[in-house]
Amino acid sequence: MISQGNVRLLAAVSGALLAIVAILSSVFWLWRTVAEIDRKPPQGGLKEQLMHRKTSAMQDILDGMIRGDLRRVETAADQMTAYGNTIKGYLSTAEYQKHGESFRGAVDDLRTAAREKDMDTAKEAALRLERSCLECHVLMNQRVQ
Numbered sequence: 001m002i003s004q005g006n007v008r009l010l011a012a013v014s015g016a017l018l019a020i021v022a023i024l025s026s027v028f029w030l031w032r033t034v035a036e037i038d039r040k041p042p043q044g045g046l047k048e049q050l051m052h053r054k055t056s057a058m059q060d061i062l063d064g065m066i067r068g069d070l071r072r073v074e075t076a077a078d079q080m081t082a083y084g085n086t087i088k089g090y091l092s093t094a095e096y097q098k099h100g101e102s103f104r105g106a107v108d109d110l111r112t113a114a115r116e117k118d119m120d121t122a123k124e125a126a127l128r129l130e131r132s133c134l135e136c137h138v139l140m141n142q143r144v145q
């Protein structure tokens with residue numbers, strides 16, 4: 001027979017065990033979170049920052065085109081040129097080189113057209129630029145798989 005004393009003891013022991021497990025798991029969680037932040041600082045690595053800026057420059061270009069604000073398009077295209085120069089280092093194979101060239105060609109045309117307020121040419125260049133992002137990235141993704 002289990003006595004009442006034993007039941008109370010059992011309850012106390014399991015309560016204490018639960019508390020220990022709870023404390024341990026919060027410590028573990030905290031430790032993991034800190035380790036995660038150490039590995040991936042919130043502000044991101046240089047490359048990551050650069051690439052996010054590349055996407056946001058593309059958004060600025062599209063937004064500027066849609067609103068007919070070619071000054072904004074020109075500024076974003078200037079930024080894009082700078083980001084393009086930085087990815088050049090990665091691109092050693094012929095295929096990447098080809099897409100890299102269409103990227104740079106499109107950015108150059110876009111800058112010139114925006115400066116000259118030539119909406120039609122700017123539109124074509126923006127589409128080519130966007131196409132070059134997709135071509136190069138789809139190619140890279142296929143390599144990874």
Ligand code: HEC
Pocket residue numbers: 048051052054055058087090091096097099100101103129130132133134136137
């Ligand atoms: C000629 C090839 C090429 C073109 C064109 C290109 N990129 Fe990239 N992109 C790269 C490379 C290389 C990386 C770095 C990949 C890596 O090492 O993780 C990269 C990384 C990125 C990333 C980060 C991806 C990630 O995994 O976090 C984004 C976002 C990005 N590019 C957006 C763009 C946009 C937007 C455009 C067009 C305006 C563009 N790219 C055009 C080659 C290209």
